[in-house]
Amino acid sequence: MSQEITPEATSRRNFLKRFGITLGAASTVSGLGLLSACTNDDEMVSLLTTDGKTVQVPKSQMKIDLKKMEARGREGLPGKKFVMVIDLAKCRNARKCMAACQGAHHLKPEQHHINVLRMENDKRTGFYFQPKPCMHCDNPPCTKVCPVDATFKRQDGIVLIDNERCIGCRFCIAACPYSARVFNWSEPKYVEGDDDRVYDIELNVPQKKGTITKCLFSADRLRIGKLPYCVSACENGVYWFGDANEDAVTNGTSKETTRLSTLLEENAGYTLMPELGTKPSVYYLPPKDRLFKYNYDAETDDWMKLHDKEAEAKS
Amino acid sequence: MSEIIKQNDEKIMTKITKDLTHHLTTRPLGFKLWIGFLLTFIAVAIWAYGIQFEKGLGVTGMRDYVSWGLYIASFVFFVAVALVGMLISATVGLLKQKWIVPVSRVAEMIALAFVLMAGVIIVVDMGRPDRLLNVFIYGRFQSPIIWDITVVQVYILISFLLLFLPMLPDLAIIRNHMKGDLPKWQWKMYNILSLGWVGTPQQYKILHSTVRVLLILIVPVALGIHTVTSWLSAMTLRAGWDSTIFGPYYVTGAFVAGAGAVAVALYFIRRFYHLEEYITDYHFDKLGQLMVLVALVYLYFNLNEFWVPGFKMKTADAKHLHTLFSLHGEYGVMFYLTQMFGLILPIIFGLFRRFRKPFPMMIIGIALVVGAWFKRVIIIIPTLIHAYLPIQNVPESFHEYDPTGIEITITLGVIAVAVLIVSLLAKFFPVLPIWEIAEEKGVDIERDL
Numbered sequence: 104m105s106q107e108i109t110p111e112a113t114s115r116r117n118f119l120k121r122f123g124i125t126l127g128a129a130s131t132v133s134g135l136g137l138l139s140a141c142t143n144d145d146e147m148v149s150l151l152t153t154d155g156k157t158v159q160v161p162k163s164q165m166k167i168d169l170k171k172m173e174a175r176g177r178e179g180l181p182g183k184k185f186v187m188v189i190d191l192a193k194c195r196n197a198r199k200c201m202a203a204c205q206g207a208h209h210l211k212p213e214q215h216h217i218n219v220l221r222m223e224n225d226k227r228t229g230f231y232f233q234p235k236p237c238m239h240c241d242n243p244p245c246t247k248v249c250p251v252d253a254t255f256k257r258q259d260g261i262v263l264i265d266n267e268r269c270i271g272c273r274f275c276i277a278a279c280p281y282s283a284r285v286f287n288w289s290e291p292k293y294v295e296g297d298d299d300r301v302y303d304i305e306l307n308v309p310q311k312k313g314t315i316t317k318c319l320f321s322a323d324r325l326r327i328g329k330l331p332y333c334v335s336a337c338e339n340g341v342y343w344f345g346d347a348n349e350d351a352v353t354n355g356t357s358k359e360t361t362r363l364s365t366l367l368e369e370n371a372g373y374t375l376m377p378e379l380g381t382k383p384s385v386y387y388l389p390p391k392d393r394l395f396k397y398n399y400d401a402e403t404d405d406w407m408k409l410h411d412k413e414a415e416a417k418s
Numbered sequence: 419m420s421e422i423i424k425q426n427d428e429k430i431m432t433k434i435t436k437d438l439t440h441h442l443t444t445r446p447l448g449f450k451l452w453i454g455f456l457l458t459f460i461a462v463a464i465w466a467y468g469i470q471f472e473k474g475l476g477v478t479g480m481r482d483y484v485s486w487g488l489y490i491a492s493f494v495f496f497v498a499v500a501l502v503g504m505l506i507s508a509t510v511g512l513l514k515q516k517w518i519v520p521v522s523r524v525a526e527m528i529a530l531a532f533v534l535m536a537g538v539i540i541v542v543d544m545g546r547p548d549r550l551l552n553v554f555i556y557g558r559f560q561s562p563i564i565w566d567i568t569v570v571q572v573y574i575l576i577s578f579l580l581l582f583l584p585m586l587p588d589l590a591i592i593r594n595h596m597k598g599d600l601p602k603w604q605w606k607m608y609n610i611l612s613l614g615w616v617g618t619p620q621q622y623k624i625l626h627s628t629v630r631v632l633l634i635l636i637v638p639v640a641l642g643i644h645t646v647t648s649w650l651s652a653m654t655l656r657a658g659w660d661s662t663i664f665g666p667y668y669v670t671g672a673f674v675a676g677a678g679a680v681a682v683a684l685y686f687i688r689r690f691y692h693l694e695e696y697i698t699d700y701h702f703d704k705l706g707q708l709m710v711l712v713a714l715v716y717l718y719f720n721l722n723e724f725w726v727p728g729f730k731m732k733t734a735d736a737k738h739l740h741t742l743f744s745l746h747g748e749y750g751v752m753f754y755l756t757q758m759f760g761l762i763l764p765i766i767f768g769l770f771r772r773f774r775k776p777f778p779m780m781i782i783g784i785a786l787v788v789g790a791w792f793k794r795v796i797i798i799i800p801t802l803i804h805a806y807l808p809i810q811n812v813p814e815s816f817h818e819y820d821p822t823g824i825e826i827t828i829t830l831g832v833i834a835v836a837v838l839i840v841s842l843l844a845k846f847f848p849v850l851p852i853w854e855i856a857e858e859k860g861v862d863i864e865r866d867l
Contacts, residue, residue, distance in 0.1 A: 201811075213811075213812045213813055213816065214482075215811060215812075218810065218811055219811070220807060220808050220810050220811075221808070221810060222808070235807060244654065244655055247560060247561070247653075248561050248562060248563070248653065248654070249558070249561055250553055250557060250558065250561040250563035250564050250567075251552045251553060251555075251556040251557060251558065251561075252556050252558050253552075253556075268549070268552055268556060269545070269546065269549075270544055270545065270546050270549045270550070270552050270553065271475070271544050271545015271546040271549075272543070272544055272545070272563060273485040273486060273545065274561070274562075274563060274650070276482065276485040277485060277486060277650075277651075277654050277656065277802070278653075278654045278655070280655040280656070280805075280806050281806070281807060282482070282483065282805040282806070282807055282809070284482070285482055286475075286481075286482055286485060286545065287474070287545075288474055288475050288476035288480070288481065288482075289473055289474040289475075289476030289477075290473075290474065312474045312545075313474055313475065313544075313545030313546040314545060314546060375807075376806060379655050381655075
């Protein structure tokens with residue numbers, strides 16, 4: 104089938120060539136990169152043209168330019184200012200976000216772009232679970248110290264890492280007060296097809312030995328108008344994600360959209376360690392009205408035990 | 419009358435030259451064994467680095483939380499010891515202290531060797547050493563690392579010049595008087611390196627003014643390298659590093675380490691090259707006084723660094739201080755031993771004249787240098803062990819820092835290279851300035867040559 108390239112198809116290809124790889128097409132391609140493992144040179148891939156039609160093009164004709172990918176990845180999406188709101192009252196430590204994230208970014212089990220932490224601020228206030236992605240600070244301490252501009256903040260507020268440029272000095276790890284950065288200390292996790300993949304700066308895949316990796320707010324998904332991997336994976340309605348310029352955030356579970364300012368105001372939203380002046384883009388709603396009970400056993404001075412017992416009793 | 423003076427001058431000059439250049443002509447077995455020992459060590463370290471290069475930094479004990487370890491601690495140590503060049507030659511030299519004449523060249527040799535190794539160990543610490551050039555291609559001046567690289571390079575240049583330029587008259591003396599005593603290649607080396615020095619009054623004038631300019635220049639540059647090195651830590655938001663006195667804290671600490679290193683080097687040079695006549699108790703006494711002075715200043719900064727946050731006990735600071743000051747803290751024992759042997763005891767002993775003799779000063783010097791290395795470990799690592807947010811969902815090894823054998827081997831290997839460079843420089847070049855010592859003894863050197 105692939106041998107019979109019709110003149111029509113060729114002209115379509117020329118059409119595509121003439122216009123270059125348009126934004127929409129390119130994001131389709133990067134999306135298709137996920138499927139690259141099961142394609143071979145002669146397979147046809149679907150492409151979206153500028154006028155909204157889908158065309159079939161042999162995969163061998165597709166060329167993804169690393170430089171162009173990096174350039175647009177560094178620029179970001181104009182007019183946007185991405186924010187995340189994490190409702191701590193809803194989190195029950197299901198860790199679907201962590202799993203989705205690790206799968207998407209080809210991370211090892213100990214590598215967390217997002218990490219759900221069990222927080223215990225004070226003995227008498229009970230514990231809660233706090234998902235912790237990168238805060239995508241407006242005043243990021245990490246990008247300030249990078250000697251080679253490998254990590255940087257884009258116009259849409261996302262802090263990315265270019266693992267084609269990173270020299271592995273780990274100054275950014277030292278600088279980040281949120282411990283949001285992860286290093287590839289040895290050969291990264293290999294996912295089939297990683298070899299042929301062109302590096303996508305917005306997905307940070309394939310991972311590279313000796314370089315930093317970090318939460319990217321799923322910049323690749325945002326480019327095609329989708330919610331981040333972690334946000335979509337959550338079953339408990341913990342995550343709201345959206346654009347501060349539009350003052351709108353969408354819940355990843357219920358898909359309900361609401362005003363960011365109202366959500367933060369009515370629920371007393373806050374940021375982590377505001378005193379450090381980092382100006383995070385990730386907001387938290389306090390862990391009130393939690394979906395599970397917590398108990399403090401003064402005798403054993405223990406939280407978890409009772410909680411575990413309760414869980415046992417329920418099951 | 420002047421004829422007699424001239425003859426007398428020549429006699430003194432011949433003796434000085436003979437004494438101070440004798441070590442250039444000999445190759446004792448001990449020296450060969452020492453170099454062989456260092457080379458073996460270095461070879462093993464290169465092999466270890468090969469493994470690290472191949473497998474990545476995962477072969478070290480560093481992980482996501484303690485992401486800087488022995489390498490960065492040693493980097494700070496190397497920069498610290500390298501500062502001695504500035505301390506002795508510039509700070510004390512510009513104050514016209516005569517006792518530094520036989521000390522300053524040794525200090526410069528140590529400075530050059532250690533600052534070079536500071537550059538090497540930074541590359542060893544890089545996750546992607548193959549991308550070293552990125553620093554120059556994409557370097558952005560907002561990053562303290564780029565400040566550090568810039569100022570370290572300038573310091574290497576000035577240290578080299580401060581070692582090399584004042585050596586020119588000595589090299590010319592060797593070239594003129596020792597052709598028969600040296601292997602051909604060695605004489606040729608001095609011949610080339612002496613750059614055709616004749617010793618005219620004008621040449622001396624230029625040399626004096628050049629060295630003076632360099633001595634003044636090296637003061638801000640040396641303060642610069644160690645202040646910027648301290649900023650690599652102090653510019654972050656971490657408890658334990660987030661300190662405004664880190665610059666002077668590092669600089670004074672460096673003086674202590676440097677004074678110790680010079681005492682050790684002087685002792686062995688004096689002993690093996692039989693220079694007891696030139697490096698006397700007087701010099702060790704003065705060096706000891708200087709050591710006590712800088713150590714007292716360092717003690718004062720230590721007090722500020724720990725007592726001020728210790729009084730307030732902010733959450734994160736308290737955690738950090740607990741690791742250091744509690745014997746149950748991860749670094750408690752190391753902290754007390756280091757402060758005791760690397761600072762307190764040397765000050766106490768240094769106060770007594772009888773300990774400011776060559777042998778005790780050598781022992782104190784070793785304590786200071788070893789203590790300085792451990793102090794850098796204490797400054798760099800405990801801060802990283804405690805993040806602001808809890809460390810969870812990671813393997814046990816992420817919670818602490820256990821340097822691996824490979825890491826320790828590489829670190830010791832780089833230290834061995836520094837020692838090797840100092841040993842070779844001290845062996846193949848006049849380790850005391852012949853012309854300055856002659857001048858001190860009243861010889862009109864401009865005429866002699």
